[in-house]
Amino acid sequence: MAQTETSSRGNWNSKVGFILAAAGSAVGLGNIWRFPTEVASNGGGAFLLIYLICCFAIGFPVMVAELSIGRKTDRNPVGAFKALSSNKFYPLIGFWGVLCGVMILSFYTVVAGWTFSYVFEEIFFFMGLESWANYFAEVSNGVKNGIFSTIFMGATVSIILGGVSDGIERATKFLMPVLIGILIIMIGYVSFQPGAGTGFAEYLKPDFSQISAPLIFSAMGQAFFSLSLGMGALITYGSYLSKKENIPEAAAYVTLADVGIAFLAGLLIMPAMYMAESFGVSIFSESGELLASTDLIFQVLPALFHSLSTTAGMIFGVSFFLLLSMAALTSTISLLEVPTSYVIDEYNVKRKKAAMMIGGGILIISLIISFDISLIGTIDFIFSTVGLPLGGFLICYFLGYVWTVENALEELEHGYPALDSSIFKAVWPIFIKFLAPLAILYNLLEAIGLVSYIEQLF
Numbered sequence: 191m192a193q194t195e196t197s198s199r200g201n202w203n204s205k206v207g208f209i210l211a212a213a214g215s216a217v218g219l220g221n222i223w224r225f226p227t228e229v230a231s232n233g234g235g236a237f238l239l240i241y242l243i244c245c246f247a248i249g250f251p252v253m254v255a256e257l258s259i260g261r262k263t264d265r266n267p268v269g270a271f272k273a274l275s276s277n278k279f280y281p282l283i284g285f286w287g288v289l290c291g292v293m294i295l296s297f298y299t300v301v302a303g304w305t306f307s308y309v310f311e312e313i314f315f316f317m318g319l320e321s322w323a324n325y326f327a328e329v330s331n332g333v334k335n336g337i338f339s340t341i342f343m344g345a346t347v348s349i350i351l352g353g354v355s356d357g358i359e360r361a362t363k364f365l366m367p368v369l370i371g372i373l374i375i376m377i378g379y380v381s382f383q384p385g386a387g388t389g390f391a392e393y394l395k396p397d398f399s400q401i402s403a404p405l406i407f408s409a410m411g412q413a414f415f416s417l418s419l420g421m422g423a424l425i426t427y428g429s430y431l432s433k434k435e436n437i438p439e440a441a442a443y444v445t446l447a448d449v450g451i452a453f454l455a456g457l458l459i460m461p462a463m464y465m466a467e468s469f470g471v472s473i474f475s476e477s478g479e480l481l482a483s484t485d486l487i488f489q490v491l492p493a494l495f496h497s498l499s500t501t502a503g504m505i506f507g508v509s510f511f512l513l514l515s516m517a518a519l520t521s522t523i524s525l526l527e528v529p530t531s532y533v534i535d536e537y538n539v540k541r542k543k544a545a546m547m548i549g550g551g552i553l554i555i556s557l558i559i560s561f562d563i564s565l566i567g568t569i570d571f572i573f574s575t576v577g578l579p580l581g582g583f584l585i586c587y588f589l590g591y592v593w594t595v596e597n598a599l600e601e602l603e604h605g606y607p608a609l610d611s612s613i614f615k616a617v618w619p620i621f622i623k624f625l626a627p628l629a630i631l632y633n634l635l636e637a638i639g640l641v642s643y644i645e646q647l648f
């Protein structure tokens with residue numbers, strides 16, 4: 191389907207192209223690195239359950255909200271809020287988003303750098319040039335981290351330079367199916383290994399007694415992170431979207447693809463964790479506590495690949511880390527696109543200059559993180575776990591009470607002629623005005639201890 195509408199900002203080439211790009215933004219390290227780590231350190235199945243609820247009850251409605259704001263205004267997140275209201279306060283929501291994007295990208299490139307370096311580690315290992323012993327220690331090698339982060343940022347900037355549509359659409363089209371294929375084959379292999387049952391049970395049987403305020407808070411943060419929500423990435427992507435597209439339908443596809451891939455990653459990594467011992471990796475302490483840290487998958491997955499025959503291990507190990515690097519790249523692109531489009535639109539800077547300046551600036555933070563990887567956890571907590579739901583709350587509030595759902599529904603009707611008689615129209619406003627913002631607000635207040643403080647007063 192050719193793009194008939196013309197817009198100076200560039201547009202997606204086709205409907206599938208947009209879904210692929212948004213899914214490319216969603217699917218990344220969040221699904222395969224962050225999600226399994228969160229599951230493993232937050233009570234397995236209980237976390238999975240709350241995560242799924244957050245994705246569908248909060249994530250999906252917010253995704254529709256972001257896309258509709260973006261398409262309506264044809265702007266970056268800061269400009270979008272300026273366009274819809276004359277109140278000077280609201281563009282701050284966009285600024286907060288830009289800041290979260292910058293900070294998330296700064297550590298994301300470091301983890302993406304590890305992923306890419308593992309392509310080579312795997313090759314060297316199977317060629318017998320690298321021993322397993324000093325393999326993982328490399329993760330805290332600052333110089334090496336710096337080099338790989340720089341490579342990754344360079345790749346991201348060079349794609350952003352070409353504009354939004356071509357590179358991302360093409361890369362994602364083949365990437366996603368192959369990644370799913372590898373995950374499924376590896377899950378098949380893992381299920382026949384001794385000990386798999388424990389991992390599957392831990393993952394799929396929710397232990398309701400594990401559900402706690404911190405668990406819910408982490409699950410909500412994970413839902414926002416994984417779906418690329420709360421910082422205006424999808425306002426920006428929505429601004430490249432044509433009026434012919436059905437936004438709720440596209441958002442549904444993106445949500446399902448993202449949740450599906452995260453679910454598969456859990457099915458692979460949870461059992462693999464429990465058999466890691468037999469592969470020679472210890473991830474549990476003496477007392478049986480999980481030594482979960484940000485780098486869990488960088489130990490468990492290679493151990494799994496190394497338990498295969500040399501040829502199979504080489505094929506799966508190398509292609510897995512290569513594909514994951516590419517999945518990370520389609521995500522870093524969306525993270526960098528937000529500040530870049532902001533500077534292009536609002537300060538009239540050329541795309542090339544904007545991308546290089548911002549990419550370069552963020553790289554400086556990445557280099558600092560490269561030498562002190564303990565910063566990752568802190569920055570991730572502030573700007574992902576807290577920052578993104580906060581942004582999501584403000585977006586719900588803005589759409590529901592400032593721009594109003596009536597205006598949003600009018601925008602959504604383009605490309606969705608049957609909207610008027612749909613269940614979506616009946617339900618979405620309730621989620622955007624009440625359920626999603628209240629759930630987020632409650633959890634944020636709970637996290638800073640305000641809820642228990644208020645309870646004590648009575």
Ligand code: TRP
Pocket residue numbers: 215216217218219220221294414415416417418419420421423521522524525578
């Ligand atoms: N969703 C991506 C992942 O799961 C990360 C990401 C890309 C992101 N763009 C974003 C997270 C925007 C929050 C906001 O890896």
